[in-house]
Every structure is written in C-alpha cells, then in structure tokens.
Amino acid sequence: MDDQQRHFAAVFDATYADLVRFAARRVPRHQAEDVAADAFTVAWRRHTDLPTEPDQARAWLFGITRRLLLARHSHGQHLPTVALVTDPPVPGHEDTVVAATDLAAAFNRLTPAHQDALALTVWDGLTGAQAATVLGITPLAYRLRLSRARTALRAQLLPAATTRPRISPPQGSRP
Incomplete structure (x- = not known):
C-alpha cells in the first residue's frame, strides 16, 4: 500500500461514521450509508485533491457529502426534518421533553442555510473554517451565517416559550 492509499484509508476510518451521521439527519439511515459510500467514491476518484491535514480532509468530505x-434533494427526494426527541419521556422531566420538542420544531422552521450552519458546528463539531469549506463560503461569511442562524433560532424559540402552558406540579406537592 502506498502513502496515498494509507492516507485515504486513515481518512476513511476517521470520517466514515461522522459522514453517515451527517447524512442520517437528512435522509433515512440506509440511504445515509449509501451517501457516505458515494462520497468516498468521489473522494477516491479525486484522491489527488484529498487534503493531507486530517481536519481539512474531514471538512472536504463533508462538502462532498x-x-x-x-x-438528491434537487432530484425530488424529500429530506426529512430533524427530530431531537427520540427517547421515551422520563417521568418528572416533562419540561425537558417540552423544551426539546420546542427546539426541534424551531430548528425545523429555520431556512436550510441556517440549519446547515448550526448543525455543522453543533452536531458535526466542525470549526468555523471547516464549516465554511463544507459550504463553499469564506470563514467570515460562515461566522455571519452562524450568527444569523443563532438569532433566527432564538426568535423561533421565543414565541414557544411565551405561549407554552407551564406544566404544574401535582396537587399537594411543593415546588
């Protein structure tokens, strides 16, 4: 195995699971694995463009993905919305479940550009420069987009916080 093949294998090992998770937030799991495999197929064909620095290679692969x-979306395939609440509710944690549900609903009301900006940083753990690479924009443009996305998310959450009924403790209990 030559150096390029070793580098590609190391990038694959370090990045494949992250790409599947990234894609799984946008398509069903079985399709997410196909998308990640397709991304690595593209990367293999363009292996001379694969950055040598691991973090840059990761960002480059996220961009391909x-x-x-x-x-896929432009060919009419639906990209699902995000569901942040997957575990069954835990008794006594109703406020947490309501807050997570409000957050998921607010996130789903954001524009795709704002969703991407937040997800790349929060879920995928990319730096601003790496996220900018994924989106094909400058780091400054990404910071601006991320700031606007955070503001938009806050604005989406404020109405839910002010109009949501408060969950009362059971009768006879003290707060």
Missing part, C-alpha cells in the same frame, strides 16, 4: 445530498 453535502453536495451529494443537495443533488
């Missing part, structure tokens, strides 16, 4: 997902 994002473009593949956008291509």
